Amino acid sequence: QGRFTLLRDTRTDGSFLVHHFLSFYLRAGCKVCFVALLQSFSHYSIVAQKLGVSLAAAKERGQLVFLEGLKSCLDLLFGEEEQPGQPSPLGFLSGSSSDLRALFDFVRLSLTPADGDSWKGPVLLVDDLSVLLSLGASPVAVLDFIHYCRVSVCYQLKGNIVVLVHSNEDSEDEENELIVNSLCHHSNLILWAEGLATGFCKDVHGQIKIIKRLSLQQAGEQDVVQIYQYKIQDRNVAFFARGLSAAVL
Amino acid sequence: LVFTEEDKYGLYSNLLFKYFLAEGIVCGHDLFVASAKEHPDNILKELPAPLLDDAYGKELGDEAAAAKSEDFQDSMKIAWRYQNLPKMETSPTTYTKFGHYYDLSKKMSPELCQSVKWHSFYLHEELSSEPTMKTCNMNSSYTRLLQSIQRIISQEGFDGSDPQKKQRNVLRIGIQSLGSILWGDDICCSDTPEDIHSLTKFLYVLRGLLRKSLSACIITVPAHLIQNKAIMERVTNLSDMVVGLESFIGSERETNPLYKDYHGLVHVHQIPRLNSLICDVSDTKDLAFRLKRKLFTIERLHLPPDLSDTVSRASKQDLAESAKLLSSGCGAMAIGKKHLDF
Numbered sequence: 001q002g003r004f005t006l007l008r009d010t011r012t013d014g015s016f017l018v019h020h021f022l023s024f025y026l027r028a029g030c031k032v033c034f035v036a037l038l039q040s041f042s043h044y045s046i047v048a049q050k051l052g053v054s055l056a057a058a059k060e061r062g063q064l065v066f067l068e069g070l071k072s073c074l075d076l077l078f079g080e081e082e083q084p085g086q087p088s089p090l091g092f093l094s095g096s097s098s099d100l101r102a103l104f105d106f107v108r109l110s111l112t113p114a115d116g117d118s119w120k121g122p123v124l125l126v127d128d129l130s131v132l133l134s135l136g137a138s139p140v141a142v143l144d145f146i147h148y149c150r151v152s153v154c155y156q157l158k159g160n161i162v163v164l165v166h167s168n169e170d171s172e173d174e175e176n177e178l179i180v181n182s183l184c185h186h187s188n189l190i191l192w193a194e195g196l197a198t199g200f201c202k203d204v205h206g207q208i209k210i211i212k213r214l215s216l217q218q219a220g221e222q223d224v225v226q227i228y229q230y231k232i233q234d235r236n237v238a239f240f241a242r243g244l245s246a247a248v249l
Numbered sequence: 250l251v252f253t254e255e256d257k258y259g260l261y262s263n264l265l266f267k268y269f270l271a272e273g274i275v276c277g278h279d280l281f282v283a284s285a286k287e288h289p290d291n292i293l294k295e296l297p298a299p300l301l302d303d304a305y306g307k308e309l310g311d312e313a314a315a316a317k318s319e320d321f322q323d324s325m326k327i328a329w330r331y332q333n334l335p336k337m338e339t340s341p342t343t344y345t346k347f348g349h350y351y352d353l354s355k356k357m358s359p360e361l362c363q364s365v366k367w368h369s370f371y372l373h374e375e376l377s378s379e380p381t382m383k384t385c386n387m388n389s390s391y392t393r394l395l396q397s398i399q400r401i402i403s404q405e406g407f408d409g410s411d412p413q414k415k416q417r418n419v420l421r422i423g424i425q426s427l428g429s430i431l432w433g434d435d436i437c438c439s440d441t442p443e444d445i446h447s448l449t450k451f452l453y454v455l456r457g458l459l460r461k462s463l464s465a466c467i468i469t470v471p472a473h474l475i476q477n478k479a480i481m482e483r484v485t486n487l488s489d490m491v492v493g494l495e496s497f498i499g500s501e502r503e504t505n506p507l508y509k510d511y512h513g514l515v516h517v518h519q520i521p522r523l524n525s526l527i528c529d530v531s532d533t534k535d536l537a538f539r540l541k542r543k544l545f546t547i548e549r550l551h552l553p554p555d556l557s558d559t560v561s562r563a564s565k566q567d568l569a570e571s572a573k574l575l576s577s578g579c580g581a582m583a584i585g586k587k588h589l590d591f
Contacts, residue, residue, distance in 0.1 A: 070453070133483070
């Protein structure tokens with residue numbers, strides 16, 4: 001409860017973690033607000049089906065609130081004038097405001113429990129935060145958004161947040177690095193998917209570093225770091241200890 | 250959304266662009282061509298003619314079959330351990346037919362060009378009209394282009410909005426030299442451009458349009474001119490597939506014996522991962538292209554055997570450098586500049 005998990009990827013695509021968390025929380029019976037900025041609903045839906053969860057059904061019964069960033073953006077630009085009472089969550093795009101307040105309001109509204117809701121714990125899932133920078137939001141605005149979400153979702157509503165960001169070593173994208181570093185400091189758990197340092201391999205797609213930030217909870221405690229390697233298959237991901245891939249044994 | 254980084258002189262990326270459009274015509278797809286450099290009419294006149302299947306396909310098949318049968322029976326004496334490895338296929342698509350072949354020496358016939366519906370967007374003709382959509386601080390040329398694309402998609406029913414239309418077709422969009430100064434964007438000229446978000450916003454909206462409709466898009470960008478690498482990273486994130494072409498013209502690699510058969514390298518930075526947890530990764534990431542008289546081929550780059558008698562320092566260093574480049578994957582460069590000894 002009240003945990004902030006950061007998903008981070010470097011030199012590889014960490015979106016399999018997002019798919020995992022989405023189906024995990026839906027199966028656990030939580031109310032999920034998914035801010036999907038990079039892909040369409042059908043993409044997530046098809047993968048979720050492979051993992052055994054139906055997004056359409058979840059949406060119908062009110063368990064899943066799905067913000068499809070691409071569609072929302074198109075509606076904003078090519079649609080009719082927005083109603084004053086219903087600002088678009090991506091309103092910052094049209095320049096009317098420079099902060100992500102509208103997006104935060106959307107999140108808060110969707111996760112505030114309504115009467116008759118019997119879901120366990122709200123969850124906010126974001127894929128992925130780096131896109132907001134590409135769309136013109138300033139790093140401060142993005143950090144503010146995350147901060148407000150944490151206060152609202154983690155502390156007030158006792159829910160969880162899972163956010164995906166991309167990062168690269170030798171990245172020249174300073175704004176992105178700023179956000180990633182800041183979020184790392186504030187996360188309870190960091191799942192860092194990295195491409196192998198030695199290059200591309202067919203049998204081991206990458207390695208994942210799991211960092212449990214115990215130092216946040218108690219002074220003097222060390223963070224626990226675990227490293228596994230993984231291979232992504234069609235319906236699941238196989239994890240194994242370093243060097244013990246099935247191809248080698 | 251296929252994003253192509255242009256090679257320095259734009260020769261080969263133009264070729265890829267034309268292939269994409271030509272394939273669209275042959276498959277009967279509709280086309281949308283946008284450019285700020287050349288008038289789309291001219292681009293369409295320059296498309297390569299498709300080759301009749303039988304003649305060339307057979308030729309290609311014969312060549313490969315001859316090569317295979319030659320040394321099939323030889324068993325290896327010294328390097329016998331390698332006997333069991335599968336034969337290295339340089340051109341993977343010898344037997345499987347996917348798409349069509351084109352003859353670069355001939356132009357596509359006008360009748361074939363006219364057989365599909367095509368739309369064009371030539372920036373300098375469109376400058377007079379005012380954009381009606383919200384600009385959201387994007388470069389006005391990009392805004393106009395987006396508006397034009399959106400109009401075509403909804404008018405022609407590519408987004409499924411017209412239930413009357415029984416036959417659904419695909420729209421192939423080709424945008425040439427995006428981000429260059431001709432589009433009014435200064436990311437190619439200065440290190441601190443005025444508006445670094447225009448291109449990325451454009452790509453995001455375009456991505457939305459593509460996802461919503463039956464269309465595919467290829468964009469070529471003079472990436473070597475963009476000074477601000479952060480933009481390239483963001484752009485890579487926003488595209489489904491990113492391919493970079495590096496030609497050897499004018500670089501020291503032109504005379505490098507390693508590359509004598511090829512005209513350039515193909516760097517695949519990203520491949521699409523849509524509707525699935527995994528993506529289709531090929532075995533190798535070292536690809537090179539060459540332009541034969543009629544055909545533009547992309548093959549695996551393999552080192553010719555090092556048969557030089559005199560081992561001069563310079564060339565050995567070069568080879569090792571190139572070999573180091575080969576051994577690291579495309580998306581995962583070896584950390585640090587360790588010199589690998591062979």
